[in-house]
Amino acid sequence: MNQRRFELLCAALLGFGQLSIMTGFDSESFILESVIHSIHERAPERISQYAGYYGQAVIYAFYMVACMFSPSIIAVSTPKINLVTAAIFFTAFPLGFLFTNSYYYYFSSALLGIGFALFYQGQGGYLTSHSTRKTIESNVSISWSVGCCCMILGSAILAGITKLSAEDTKHLMEALNTTSESHKMERRFSDTEIxxxxxxxxxxSVIGIITFFVMPSRDVENCIESSSEKKETFMGALKLTCSTIVNSKMVQLIPLFSLCGLNTSFWLSVFPTAMSFTKQNSHLIYLPAIYSFAVGSGEVIMGIAISFLSKRIKNFGQKPTMTIGAVCVLIYCALIHFSTAFDAPMKPTQDEPILFHHSYLLAFTIGFICGIGDCCINSVRSVICALAMPKRRPQAFSVSKVFQALASCILFFLSPITPLFVYTIGLPVLSIIATILFFSISNRTQVMERKMTEGSRNAAEIGKKLAL
Incomplete structure (x- = not known):
């Protein structure tokens, strides 16, 4: 096998491993609070009714802390070890729902948070050790496209199992209703369905463990960064990460990093919970599946579009992509604001929305726009971290994840008492602020790149003259 085919195989396997572990996490996030609400109603002693929100807050709290140490861990280990360990931690979380227990639930949430940090560091390290300067963009695109299919696969699992357990769910809903109007009972999950x-x-998720375990680990020739050559110590990498946090460029990008966390947490968990808690939606049992399929489709299509257009339009992956992401946030927040009761994220509700009710078509439309926006925002975050601080790429990316995780952690702790309009008004405002500051950093980065290019060109011309 020649080197290029070997690189493509490694990128595809990395993407498939990501697909495997993220399918469960993303699909769980769509229904987690509703599932736990259903378990609590049948057995209050097993788990708190808002453990879905609090558990995700724990996930992101440990994710935030682990991001501080993940560059140090990768400095003394290997990307493959990080990926396998992360996959094990991801698998431990859904396993706990087969014997729901509060202690194990929060423990596995903490492991999952650590697993997130290990996975993203391992992913970056694996790609740079299995790519050259010429192939890195293509390999990243392949891995991203395969990995983003996780929500499409998750939608198929949600739809299939919902159909298989539809009879049990129907009996549960009928037993719980105290009136003849079944639409007044919010969506419930039966034990069989769970x-x-x-x-x-x-x-x-177990398939993800196996995939990461069997992936080739040898570096390719002329790779960007070898996984076997350790240039830093654990403490050296930690000090570098701490100094990166207070760097002026990183501080100016905090609104963007916070937007990544708040935006993803909102569309991934808060809004799906609001749809499930809306009692008028009780008969729309396939909402999570359709919504998941729409988000995944938006992510994949936009990822392909960014890869295609970046080759034809200079710097398309910066300001144009950020603008598209911000506009998508404005649009989907407006649709959610007018179609969802303000107390729906906090508790089951019969309140009427401002203009119109949810439907399968509306859920698909909102999900598709969310997927496009999320892909754009996360893409520009990755690009600016790589370009703004070229000598501290792992540290810059980890710092971005620290602020992202902190924002998500705060959101989930406050979710049980936060009405919908705080999200639907706050996110658009934050996206505008993040866009303005991002444009400033992007302009400075492009000026820096031009100076570096001119300096290299001048040095080459001087070298030629001296040689003559």
Whole structure:
């Protein structure tokens, strides 16, 4: 096998491993609070009714702390070890829903947070050790496209199991209703549906462990950064990460990093919970599946579009992409604001929305726009971290994740008492602020790149003259 085919194989396997572990996490996030609400109603002693929100807050709290140390861990280990360990931690989380227990639930949430940090550092390290300067963009695009199919696969699992357990769910809803109007009862999950869903999520996460374990680990020739050559010590990498946090460029990008965390947490968990808590939606049992499919489709299509247009339009992956992402946030927040009751994220509700009710078409439209916006915002975050601080790429990326995780952690702790309009008004305002500051950093970065290019060109011309 020639080197290019070997690189493509490694990128595809990395993407498939990501697909496997993220399918469960993303799909769980869509329904987590609703599932736990259903378990709590049948057995209050097993788990708190808002453990879905609090558990995700724990995930992001440990993710935030682990991001501080992940560059140091990768400095003394290997990307493959990080990836396998992360996959094990991802698998431990859905496993706990087969015997729901508060202690194990929060413990596995903490492991999952650490797993997030290990995975993203391992992913970056694996790509740079299995790519050259000429192939890195293509390899990243392949890995991203395969990995982003996780929500499409998750939607198929959600739809299939919902159909298989539809009879049990119907009986549960009928038993819980105290009136003849079944639409007044919010969406509930039966024990059968919960067991089937989380067995499937656990199984596909195990496939992720196997995939990461069998992936080739040898570096390619002329790779960007070898995984076997350790240039820093654990403490040296930690000090570098701490100094990066207070760098002026990183401080100016905090609104962008916070937007990444708040935006993703909102569309991934808060809004799906609001749809499930809306009692008029009780008969729309396939909402999570359709919404998940739409988000995944938006992510994949936009990822391909960015890769295609970046080759034809200079710097398309910076200001144009950020503008598209901000506009998408404005649009989907407006749609959610007018179609969702303000107390829906906090508790089951019968309140009427401002203009119109949810439907499968509306859920698909909102999800598709969310996917496009999320892809754009996360893409520009990765680009600016790589370009703004070229000598501290791992540290810059980890710092961005620290602020992203902090924002998500705060959001989930406050979710049980936060009405919808705080999100639908706050996110657009934050996206505008983040866009303005991002444009400033992007302009400075492009000026820096031009100076570096001119300096290299001048040095080459002087070298030629001296040689003559």
């Amino acid at each position: 067991n089937l869903l989380f067995t499937a999520f656990t199984g596909i």
